[in-house]
Amino acid sequence: MHIGNQMKSVLVVSALLLLVGNGFILYKNYQTEWRKYQQDYLKLAVEKTTDASLRKILEGRSPRIEQIVATGFGRERVDRCITCHAGIDDERFQTAPQPFRTHPKMTGHHPYRTFGCTTCHDGNGRGLSVSDAHGEGKYWTEPLLQGDTIESSCAKCHGYDRKETPRLRAGAELFLSKACYGCHKIEGVSNGKLGPELTRVGAKWPLDYLEESIVWPRANNFESIMPIAEVSKEELRALTVYLKSLTGENLIRGPVERFVEVKNWKASRPAEVPVTAESGRKLFEEKHCNACHSINGSGGKIAPDLSVVGLQRTREWVIQHHRNPRSLVGGSAMPDFSYSETELSAIAEYLATLQKLETDNAAIYTAAKPIPERLLHAK
Numbered sequence: 001m002h003i004g005n006q007m008k009s010v011l012v013v014s015a016l017l018l019l020v021g022n023g024f025i026l027y028k029n030y031q032t033e034w035r036k037y038q039q040d041y042l043k044l045a046v047e048k049t050t051d052a053s054l055r056k057i058l059e060g061r062s063p064r065i066e067q068i069v070a071t072g073f074g075r076e077r078v079d080r081c082i083t084c085h086a087g088i089d090d091e092r093f094q095t096a097p098q099p100f101r102t103h104p105k106m107t108g109h110h111p112y113r114t115f116g117c118t119t120c121h122d123g124n125g126r127g128l129s130v131s132d133a134h135g136e137g138k139y140w141t142e143p144l145l146q147g148d149t150i151e152s153s154c155a156k157c158h159g160y161d162r163k164e165t166p167r168l169r170a171g172a173e174l175f176l177s178k179a180c181y182g183c184h185k186i187e188g189v190s191n192g193k194l195g196p197e198l199t200r201v202g203a204k205w206p207l208d209y210l211e212e213s214i215v216w217p218r219a220n221n222f223e224s225i226m227p228i229a230e231v232s233k234e235e236l237r238a239l240t241v242y243l244k245s246l247t248g249e250n251l252i253r254g255p256v257e258r259f260v261e262v263k264n265w266k267a268s269r270p271a272e273v274p275v276t277a278e279s280g281r282k283l284f285e286e287k288h289c290n291a292c293h294s295i296n297g298s299g300g301k302i303a304p305d306l307s308v309v310g311l312q313r314t315r316e317w318v319i320q321h322h323r324n325p326r327s328l329v330g331g332s333a334m335p336d337f338s339y340s341e342t343e344l345s346a347i348a349e350y351l352a353t354l355q356k357l358e359t360d361n362a363a364i365y366t367a368a369k370p371i372p373e374r375l376l377h378a379k
């Protein structure tokens with residue numbers, strides 16, 4: 001059969017196109033991000049190596065995927081971060097550019113071979129491009145933790161009371177003093193019922209969602225009854241780091257110990273107290289009622305002022321209101337704390353003594369907080 005010249009050139013051109021196309025795909029596969037970082041690392045390592053035989057070995061090495069399989073802490077982790085962060089435990093890389101720089105010194109002995117990286121940094125251990133590994137994908141709930149936010153991981157093994165993690169400790173304290181605990185349950189900490197349980201909230205949401213939930217609860221739910229907490233920037237950071245640490249697991253102690261701890265906590269009941277105004281006043285402090293209520297100018301401004309509540313409400317009303325705020329005030333955002341019978345009476349005694357306004361009421365009520373500017377323009 002005779003093939004015309006025109007047909008010939010069509011065949012040649014398509015063959016060429018196929019070759020170029022395949023070659024491009026091959027090249028793309030070969031020239032992946034991790035390979036480039038490995039090559040750069042090997043170059044640097046050769047420069048820094050003085051021993052001739054070691055140099056020879058390094059020069060002969062081709063780029064490869066490096067990984068740590070950490071099995072000692074919770075679920076198995078396959079962390080390939082050291083494919084790019086290859087100088088992490090090499091003192092000679094102190095001044096090298098990222099990702100090759102030596103890991104900053106930290107207190108405590110946490111060898112990388114045993115701990116891996118994602119135990120502290122989150123991110124996606126199996127990722128081999130910068131954006132995958134650093135967990136920048138839209139649906140990845142564990143983007144890279146760094147800087148002060150890394151403290152949230154320390155809690156998974158060390159709890160909340162260490163001097164090395166000041167933000168975490170402050171956050172745990174603020175959860176009580178800002179009365180978050182009155183509405184939210186965290187196993188082992190609090191029993192609030194009005195809001196969603198937060199025992200595992202840190203495993204569910206990334207940092208910015210958590211932060212947003214605190215500064216502007218209506219961003220995620222327009223009908224939110226969650227009050228807008230009065231917190232400074234520092235306090236907000238601490239609360240966010242604390243919430244991020246809540247994953248419902250402890251990587252050191254194991255599930256059985258945690259189960260027992262939670263069981264004991266569930267069985268505990270509020271203590272009985274003397275029924276006096278003085279012990280009621282103490283309870284008012286301990287339960288942080290003043291996170292929301294003011295008395296004579298001091299305290300929060302997101303709930304009614306209680307300076308003269310003793311003139312307005314009977315003891316019976318107060319007790320019933322504490323048992324179940326919504327039985328008296330429809331849609332009330334007052335939390336249901338758990339109280340013993342004597343605690344209820346003591347609080348009623350204390351509130352009955354509040355009968356005199358000592359400050360100018362106008363100073364107590366300020367205008368409602370405006371929507372934070374940055375959220376008005378949020379995507």
Ligand code: HEC
Binds near residue numbers: 128
């Ligand atoms: C494909 C290569 C690559 C992989 C894999 C990789 N990284 Fe990185 N990493 C980089 C580069 C490049 C930088 C520096 C510039 C940047 O942040 O993009 C960096 C920066 C960092 C920083 C410092 C951020 C900063 O702003 O200084 C941390 C922390 C970090 N990586 C942790 C990790 C962890 C943890 C993993 C594994 C889950 C990981 N990386 C996997 C390439 C990588």
Ligand code: HEC
Binds near residue numbers: 073120164165251
């Ligand atoms: C996966 C669990 C785990 C994580 C996460 C973790 N650590 Fe540790 N840490 C340990 C273990 C286990 C030891 C004990 C090592 C030893 O004694 O050889 C330790 C020891 C320490 C010590 C010194 C010994 C001590 O008990 O006082 C300090 C300080 C410390 N860690 C701080 C931190 C900080 C800060 C973070 C967060 C950046 C952190 N750790 C994250 C498991 C962890």
Ligand code: HEC
Binds near residue numbers: 117119148150
């Ligand atoms: C025990 C917890 C822990 C482990 C495990 C850990 N890191 Fe870190 N890492 C830290 C802390 C704490 C810092 C200092 C905080 C900061 O400045 O981001 C840090 C800082 C870094 C930085 C520098 C960030 C900067 O801004 O300079 C990089 C990069 C990094 N880690 C990568 C890794 C890689 C890769 C691994 C695994 C081989 C790893 N880390 C394992 C706790 C840890």
Ligand code: HEC
Binds near residue numbers: 195204213221224
């Ligand atoms: C008066 C009750 C109340 C108080 C007090 C309260 N919350 Fe909430 N919170 C809610 C309710 C209800 C929701 C459910 C969503 C909504 O309606 O906004 C919520 C939602 C949240 C969420 C989102 C949870 C998720 O999974 O989407 C977080 C995080 C949160 N609150 C944190 C806090 C913190 C931190 C504080 C203390 C500063 C606090 N809350 C105080 C009632 C409260």
Ligand code: HEC
Binds near residue numbers: 293313325347
């Ligand atoms: C998260 C914020 C918050 C906290 C914490 C809180 N309350 Fe309230 N409280 C409210 C809100 C909102 C109302 C108004 C709705 C209602 O009356 O139920 C209210 C109403 C009241 C009233 C009725 C006021 C009136 O005259 O109508 C009393 C009394 C009261 N709270 C006492 C307390 C005491 C005592 C505590 C601590 C044990 C406390 N509250 C903690 C939010 C809070």
